[in-house]
Amino acid sequence: MTRRDxxxxxxxxxxxxxxGYGLARFAYGLFVPFIRETLGLSxxxxxxxxxxxxxxxxxxxxxxxxxxxxxxxxxxAVLASAAGVVGLAAIAGAGGAGLLAxxxxxxxxCTGLIMPAMTEAVxxxxxxxxxxxxxxxxxxxxxxGVAATxxxxxxxxxxWRSAYAAFTAVALVAVALAWRHLPGxxxxxxxxxxxxxxxxxxxxxxxxxxxSVFAFVMGLVSAPYWVFTPDLVTTLAGASPRQTALxxxxxxxxxxxxxxxxxxxxxxxxxxxHAGALGLLALALAxxxxxxADGAVTLLSAALFGAAYMTLTGLHVVCGVRILHDRPAAGAxxxxxxxAVGQVCGSSLAGVLIPGFGYAAVFTGFALAGALVCTxxxxxxxxxxxxxxxxxxxxSG
Numbered sequence: 001m002t003r004r005d006x007x008x009x010x011x012x013x014x015x016x017x018x019x020g021y022g023l024a025r026f027a028y029g030l031f032v033p034f035i036r037e038t039l040g041l042s043x044x045x046x047x048x049x050x051x052x053x054x055x056x057x058x059x060x061x062x063x064x065x066x067x068x069x070x071x072x073x074x075x076x077a078v079l080a081s082a083a084g085v086v087g088l089a090a091i092a093g094a095g096g097a098g099l100l101a102x103x104x105x106x107x108x109x110c111t112g113l114i115m116p117a118m119t120e121a122v123x124x125x126x127x128x129x130x131x132x133x134x135x136x137x138x139x140x141x142x143x144x145g146v147a148a149t150x151x152x153x154x155x156x157x158x159x160w161r162s163a164y165a166a167f168t169a170v171a172l173v174a175v176a177l178a179w180r181h182l183p184g185x186x187x188x189x190x191x192x193x194x195x196x197x198x199x200x201x202x203x204x205x206x207x208x209x210x211x212s213v214f215a216f217v218m219g220l221v222s223a224p225y226w227v228f229t230p231d232l233v234t235t236l237a238g239a240s241p242r243q244t245a246l247x248x249x250x251x252x253x254x255x256x257x258x259x260x261x262x263x264x265x266x267x268x269x270x271x272x273x274h275a276g277a278l279g280l281l282a283l284a285l286a287x288x289x290x291x292x293a294d295g296a297v298t299l300l301s302a303a304l305f306g307a308a309y310m311t312l313t314g315l316h317v318v319c320g321v322r323i324l325h326d327r328p329a330a331g332a333x334x335x336x337x338x339x340a341v342g343q344v345c346g347s348s349l350a351g352v353l354i355p356g357f358g359y360a361a362v363f364t365g366f367a368l369a370g371a372l373v374c375t376x377x378x379x380x381x382x383x384x385x386x387x388x389x390x391x392x393x394x395x396s397g
Contacts, residue, residue, distance in 0.1 A: 009125060010134055012181055013118045014141030014259070016077055019174050020114030022145010022252075023167045024084045024107035025053060028091070029227070030153050030248065031160045038160070041097060049101045053108040054344055060112025061337050065330035067113070072185030073121035077178035080113035084171035092164035110171075115139075115336060117182075119321055120329040124183040131328070132262030135321055136314040139332075140259035143310050147252025150245045157241055200324070207323045207381040208334050214373075214380055215316050215335035218278065219342025221370040224350040224363055225285060225305055226343065232359040237293035250302035251309075258310025265318050265382070273315055275377035281308035282370035289363035313339065315380075322383045 028050070036046050068076045083106050090103030118138045126134055156163035200208075229247060233239035265273050284305035291297040316339070321331035346366070353362045 006126070006130065006134070008181075009121075010137045012177060013121065013134065013138035014144060016081065016114055016174055016178060017118060017138050017141030018143075018145035018148065019084055019171055020080055020111045020145075021142040022148060023170060024087060024110045025057075026142070026146050026226070027149040027152070027163075027167065028053070028104060028107070030149050030230075030245075031157075031163065034158055034160045035091075035094075035100070039094065039096060039100065041100075045097050049097065049104050051344070052101055052105040053111070054340055056105040056108030057112045057340055058337060060109045061116075061333050064113050064116040065327065065333055068116040068120040068329035069327070070185065072183060073117050073124055074178060074182040074184050076113055076117035076120065077182050078175055080110045080117055081171055081174040081178055083107070083113065084110035085168055085175065088164050088168040088171055092161050092168060115317070115332045116329040117178075119317070119332055121182050123328040131321065132266065132318045134262075135317045135332075136262035137259040139261070139314045139317045140256055140310050142313070143252045143255025143258065143306060145252070146255065146306075147249055150249035150252065153245045153248075154242060201384065204323055204384040207384040208320070210379060210381050211316060211319055211323065212334045212338040214274065214377075215338035216342040216345075217370075217373050218281075218312050218316075219339035220346035220349075221278070221285075221342075221366050221373070222281060222305075222309055223343040223346025224366050225281075225288075227347040228350060228354065228359065228363075229288065232288065232363065233292045233298060236359060239292075239298075243295070243298075247298060247302045250299050251306035254303035254306035255310035257307040258314045261311050261314030262318050264311065265315060270315060270319050270382035271377045271380045273311065274380045275374045277308045277311040277315065278370050278377070279308075279374050280304050281312065282367040282374070284308060285363045285367035285370065289360040289367070292360075319380070319382055323381065325383075 032046060032050070035041070041049075064076070067079070071079075087103045087106030087108075087110060090099050090106060092103075094100035094103060115138075119135060122131055122134045122138070152163045152166070156166075230239075230244045233244060233247070261273070268276075281304070284301045287301040287304070288298055313336075316335035317332045320333075320335050321328045324331040350362050350366065353365075357365075
């Protein structure tokens with residue numbers, strides 16, 4: 001690949017992930033207050049509908065690697081983008097809980113399909129020395145989507161249907177770009193039987209299980225920030241919708257730093273990268289809990305959180321693909337599923353604790369938990385010993 005090809009491929013991958021994780025997943029939470037008011041939904045209905053994203057994401061993740069391996073990156077990414085079109089359009093046109101729930105569930109399918117599609121695209125299109133860098137850049141596309149939701153909230157907060165109509169148009173463009181530019185299915189060796197997959201070695205299973213435990217903890221610790229930060233700054237500091245939107249803009253823009261995770265892991269190793277990023281994430285929680293009324297501190301907290309979160313998710317992509325080097329489309333699925341489970345557990349736990357202890361105490365407690373886990377970062381696996389190649393050539397600089 002020429003430098004221009006690499007740049008174009010990275011931009012396309014990041015854009016598709018921005019759709020799947022940014023617009024189709026994280027944007028919904030920012031618009032929930034306005035959607036709830038328009039449709040007259042109860043808190044219980046809102047909670048149930050929001051959980052459908054998680055359920056459909058997990059269900060899709062069970063078969064997404066198989067689809068990517070058999071159908072190829074192009075068809076899988078087209079399916080993901082098409083699910084985004086259906087889901088986002090359904091949300092835009094929702095007149096009640098039923099169609100809204102369908103749309104949110106379809107968006108979860110989009111999220112579940114897009115990362116396996118892009119890791120397979122990297123495997124099929126790029127030399128191995130670029131895999132770590134490109135997978136990290138693709139993952140950082142989430143930040144683009146999160147950053148894009150901030151001006152959307154500012155422009156269309158009460159006109160949320162217009163925002164979702166615009167998101168639907170973006171998803172339609174994504175369908176066309178994925179079909180035009182991503183590779184088709186990989187050639188099958190003569191000895192390969194359809195439907196078979198390489199058996200995982202004992203070292204691979206152990207390394208992936210360990211990585212997934214750290215991913216679960218990261219999801220759990222980060223959950224209060226994603227779910228309750230708007231409520232924290234509104235309740236404790238009287239923040240306006242504009243101020244909360246600026247916080248998410250800072251999260252998204254700073255998260256673009258996660259695109260360099262492949263190079264950081266190459267230079268520092270996975271354990272040190274994990275310790276530094278999780279430490280910064282814990283610091284972000286502590287800062288906003290300590291000074292929610294200080295605009296500079298809240299924006300600093302948001303920037304630290306965005307950079308740390310995207311570095312950690314990028315690390316899990318890079319290391320997951322290294323561990324399952326013979327099945328790269330599956331490499332990100334176990335840790336990303338663990339992150340999602342951790343986020344559900346973390347948000348539920350925080351929701352139970354906040355009424356009794358308050359936002360500041362709960363955020364500080366989660367920050368301390370993250371700092372404690374940093375001390376175990378030496379156990380974070382970078383590859384499966386004896387199974388995966390070293391990938392010292394991931395770094396192309």
